Amino acid sequence: MHLSLNEADLARYVRKQFENTFPDGADLGDLPKFVELALGRIEHCFSRVRLKGFFANGQVRFSHWHCDQFAIFLYYLANTAFREEPGHPIADKAYALNKALHALDAFYEVELPDVFAVQHPVGTVLGRASYSDYFICYHNCTVGANLDNDYPSFGRGIVMYGGSRVIGKTSVGDNTFVSTGAIVIDGGTLEPNSVLHGIYPNAGHSRTGRNVISDIFGV
Template identity: 85%
Template sequence: MQVSLSRTELAQYVRKQFENLFPDGTDLSDLPKFIDLALGRVEHCFSRVRLKGYFANGQPRFSHRHSDQYAIFLYYLANRAFHEKPGHPIADKAYALNKALHALDAYYEVQLPDVFAVQHPVGTVLGRASYSDYFICYHNCTVGANLDNDYPSFGRGVVMYGGSRVIGKTSVGDNSFVSTGAIIIDGGKLEGSSVMHGIYPNAGRSRTDRNVISDIFGV
């Protein structure tokens, strides 16, 4: 994988950000190990994404200066730290840093898929849904629970365009698009190869011949 910083340089870079924003003297000695684990997930993910800047000359590419890529990296860093050592402060710091830098709320306990992407995700909240590979979201999206604490599930290859919401007991089928501004609440089981549109309680769906994995991810 092509990287803008070596693993050692990236660990130093993240450490400085932590110490600047969270100057509480926390032990960060595990940071290099968690960064190695996060970069492993980044490489696996980006090798299956052909969005501009993610892949070049036959190799995945990660740049700490590409803010969408860095947002994905920080999620993976927080998630790996949480799974390796539950309660580790690095998980909390990486999660909070992601919110501070990108206004992306992707909590480390949420299991985002091995292959996903974000595009300028300012104001996006990704709750405790069930996600599948080739998920992509844009700005100001919300995935969350209803009053009964039911969360959505997403099939393989789903796009959430800007300002869309998927809430509650909703199962979005494979190869589906959630339109800009759509609000889907307790939508039940939604067939794949569909476009979700409209606002609850009058939301609807239309068939589509587009393909998320090839058209959006370029795979």
């Protein structure tokens, strides 16, 4: 994997970000360990993503200057710290730093898939849904609960375009495109190979011959 900063320098870089943004003196001694684990997840994820800058010449590429990549890294860092040691301050700091830098709200308890991507995700909130591999979202997307605290579930190969929302008891089938500005609330079980469009309560879906994994991820 090609890194813009080697592992040790990346850990020092993140430490400085934490200390400057959250100067509370919390123990960051475990940060190198969590960075190493997060980079392992980055390598697995990016090796299956053919978006520009993620993979080239047979090699995974990760740059701390590539905002979308760094947003994914910070999610993996926060989630990894939470998995390894629930309650660890690094989980909270990485989550909060992601919100501060990228306006991306992906809480560390949310289990995003092993293969996913974001594209300029400013204003996006990814709630406690069930996600599958090859999920990608753009700016100002929302995944959230209804008033009964029911969350959506997503099949394999989902793209949420800018401004779209999927809320509540909604099961989105494999290979689905959620159109720009679409709002789906308690949509029930939606068949695969679909385009979701329209605004609740008049949201609908139509068939598609396109493929998220090949057309968007380039795999």
